Amino acid sequence: MALLTRTAGALHRRPRLRLALLLTAPLLWLAVLYLGSLAVLFVSAFWTTDSFTSEVVKVWSTDNFHELFTTPVFRQVVLRSVGVALAVTALCALLAFPVAFYTARVAKPSRRPLLVVAILTPLWASYLVKVYAWRLILSEGGLADWLLKPLGLSGPGFGLPATVLTLTYLWLPYMILPIHTALEQLPDNLLDASADLGARAGRTFRSVVLPMVLPSVAAGSVFTFSLSLGDYITVQIVGGKTQLIGNLVYANIELNLPMAAALATVPVVVIVLYLLAMRRTGALSSL
Amino acid sequence: MEASAIRLRDLRKSFGDTSAVAGVDLEIRDGEFFSMLGPSGSGKTTVLRMIAGFETPTSGTIELAGQDVTRRAPFERDVHTVFQDYALFPHMSVEQNVAYSLKVRRVPKAERLARARKALAEVRLDGYGGRRPAQLSGGQRQRVALARALVGRPSVLLLDEPLGALDLKLREQMQIELKALQREVGITFVFVTHDQEEALTMSDRVAVFHQGRIEQVGTPAEIYERPATAFVASFVGTSNLLTGEAALRVLGESGTHSIRPEKIQVLKETADPDEEGHATAVGTVAEVVYLGDATRFLVDLDGGGRLTALQQNLDTSAEDVAAYRGTRVRLRWQRRHTVHVPD
Numbered sequence: 001m002a003l004l005t006r007t008a009g010a011l012h013r014r015p016r017l018r019l020a021l022l023l024t025a026p027l028l029w030l031a032v033l034y035l036g037s038l039a040v041l042f043v044s045a046f047w048t049t050d051s052f053t054s055e056v057v058k059v060w061s062t063d064n065f066h067e068l069f070t071t072p073v074f075r076q077v078v079l080r081s082v083g084v085a086l087a088v089t090a091l092c093a094l095l096a097f098p099v100a101f102y103t104a105r106v107a108k109p110s111r112r113p114l115l116v117v118a119i120l121t122p123l124w125a126s127y128l129v130k131v132y133a134w135r136l137i138l139s140e141g142g143l144a145d146w147l148l149k150p151l152g153l154s155g156p157g158f159g160l161p162a163t164v165l166t167l168t169y170l171w172l173p174y175m176i177l178p179i180h181t182a183l184e185q186l187p188d189n190l191l192d193a194s195a196d197l198g199a200r201a202g203r204t205f206r207s208v209v210l211p212m213v214l215p216s217v218a219a220g221s222v223f224t225f226s227l228s229l230g231d232y233i234t235v236q237i238v239g240g241k242t243q244l245i246g247n248l249v250y251a252n253i254e255l256n257l258p259m260a261a262a263l264a265t266v267p268v269v270v271i272v273l274y275l276l277a278m279r280r281t282g283a284l285s286s287l
Numbered sequence: 288m289e290a291s292a293i294r295l296r297d298l299r300k301s302f303g304d305t306s307a308v309a310g311v312d313l314e315i316r317d318g319e320f321f322s323m324l325g326p327s328g329s330g331k332t333t334v335l336r337m338i339a340g341f342e343t344p345t346s347g348t349i350e351l352a353g354q355d356v357t358r359r360a361p362f363e364r365d366v367h368t369v370f371q372d373y374a375l376f377p378h379m380s381v382e383q384n385v386a387y388s389l390k391v392r393r394v395p396k397a398e399r400l401a402r403a404r405k406a407l408a409e410v411r412l413d414g415y416g417g418r419r420p421a422q423l424s425g426g427q428r429q430r431v432a433l434a435r436a437l438v439g440r441p442s443v444l445l446l447d448e449p450l451g452a453l454d455l456k457l458r459e460q461m462q463i464e465l466k467a468l469q470r471e472v473g474i475t476f477v478f479v480t481h482d483q484e485e486a487l488t489m490s491d492r493v494a495v496f497h498q499g500r501i502e503q504v505g506t507p508a509e510i511y512e513r514p515a516t517a518f519v520a521s522f523v524g525t526s527n528l529l530t531g532e533a534a535l536r537v538l539g540e541s542g543t544h545s546i547r548p549e550k551i552q553v554l555k556e557t558a559d560p561d562e563e564g565h566a567t568a569v570g571t572v573a574e575v576v577y578l579g580d581a582t583r584f585l586v587d588l589d590g591g592g593r594l595t596a597l598q599q600n601l602d603t604s605a606e607d608v609a610a611y612r613g614t615r616v617r618l619r620w621q622r623r624h625t626v627h628v629p630d
Contacts, residue, residue: 187374189370189372189374190374190376192339192341192361192368192370192374193368193370193374193375193376194376194387195340195341195360195361195362196339196340196341196361196362196366196367196368197362197367197387197388197391197435197436197439198362198388198391198392198439199362199387199391200360200362203391207376207387207390208376211378212377212378
């Protein structure tokens with residue numbers, strides 16, 4: 001007991017020691033496993049392979065990046081991937097706003113926690129189960145076809161639209177939650193004040209609600225954008241022949257590891273650029 | 288005859304089973320500084336919110352300048368509000384906040400800016416237009432809220448406990464400034480407060496609210512000197528009531544009577560009891576509270592009941608008054624200062 005008290009006292013007098021004990025383990029984890037592997041990724045992107053044996057040759061060269069920028073297929077895939085991520089993000093934002101508006105401001109306050117849980121439940125189900133469910137929905141003669149038939153239409157089938165649709169479904173909760181929180185925290189009296197100063201509902205929405213919720217939309221978009229950009233399984237299951245960056249990385253890992261590493265740096269760079277853009281909106285402080 | 292600025296007729300508002308406002312009739316004159324005074328939960332804020340249009344009355348009507356606006360939305364009423372916690376838009380600059388009502392009404396940009404600057408100057412905040420509300424102190428935010436509500440020159444300005452969040456010094460300063468501003472712009476001010484001193488110092492007339500009803504409407508002097516009910520007598524100023532037996536013995540009549548503490552003199556027990564036009568009572572000093580500029584004596588009367596007397600510290604100091612504790616005294620006041628209060 002006395003020892004315990006003495007140790008506690010010693011720690012109390014040495015705030016730096018306390019901090020060191022607290023942070024050493026997580027910092028080691030972060031530095032070695034996360035930043036370390038990221039560093040290896042970057043370095044190996046500048047290596048090459050022996051074209052005959054597929055062995056990695058540890059010689060410094062920028063050939064991989066040169067190839068990346070000059071091969072039309074690679075360029076197309078990168079643009080397509082970014083396009084998919086942007087489309088998913090836009091769709092998520094459009095769908096999430098009315099849902100969040102309902103759960104945060106229209107529904108009875110006593111029901112709101114339940115609704116939030118309901119929004120989160122899809123996240124408890126396995127990713128693969130959900131994607132295969134969408135495969136069934138979108139398959140020929142599946143639910144989508146059956147529902148659209150009376151209108152003289154057919155489902156989108158497998159391909160790029162199916163990929164965007166499925167990814168939108170997967171990441172929607174990550175967009176709804178921050179918007180829900182922002183709308184719930186929006187003080188009622190700001191809406192009263194706007195109406196009091198002569199603004200109708202539309203003007204209040206444009207001038208007060210939207211600008212105050214926008215940082216949270218941007219925060220949600222950080223999730224939807226980066227999750228979409230990194231995904232390569234959904235596109236394999238519902239994307240038909242569509243290829244995204246992830247698929248190219250996956251395809252190159254066995255035969256040309258340095259090329260796979262070079263390809264993998266592309267989403268990292270894109271996401272860093274995206275984060276920098278979002279930081280300007282104040283999104284990072286509302287995460 | 289000119290229509291009054293605001294006329295409320297049998298206004299009622301219930302939230303579920305609880306009745307927040309239980310029948311309010313009120314007329315507020317054009318250009319008046321009118322206060323609604325009452326404890327929290329007395330319905331004064333709900334009445335204000337109904338005038339602004341944030342709440343719809345359960346029954347009754349609201350007229351603004353002779354027009355029935357009971358069912359109109361807030362943006363259809365020529366009324367602006369200063370909110371208790373200011374409700375400034377945090378994502379806009381001070382200038383954009385102030386110019387908001389003008390922008391909504393599509394006033395051209397140049398005129399908008401000029402009027403916003405003028406409004407900021409009126410509340411002595413020139414040069415603060417570019418800041419964000421978060422960069423201002425409480426008192427400055429208060430002024431921005433005032434400027435924002437006044438810039439559109441509404442016919443009525445509603446103020447919902449606007450000084451509640453300020454410290455005492457600032458509050459006293461703002462009371463004076465508000466009153467001066469109101470005189471300058473000539474707009475009808477409806478001021479909600481639970482602070483009786485604030486209501487008395489600033490208002491042309493005061494309505495005292497209690498349990499969803501108005502107990503009394505009158506000038507500050509009327510409210511203070513001639514309280515119409517026991518509640519008004521106790522809520523405005525220090526409660527000092529003589530009731531039943533005690534009243535019968537001291538005043539010669541039963542019922543409830545109010546005497547303001549500063550009207551009562553504290554004398555030696557042996558002082559002449561029969562001065563013309565005075566009432567008098569003998570008792571023991573139970574407590575002495577030294578207030579700096581004055582001293583409050585709590586006296587238990589021999590005939591029952593307890594009265595508070597307030598004496599200016601003209602010749603006495605803290606030590607002198609402390610010696611009074613437990614001594615016998617005679618209280619004396621002019622009979623005309625005894626106010627019979629209907630139960």
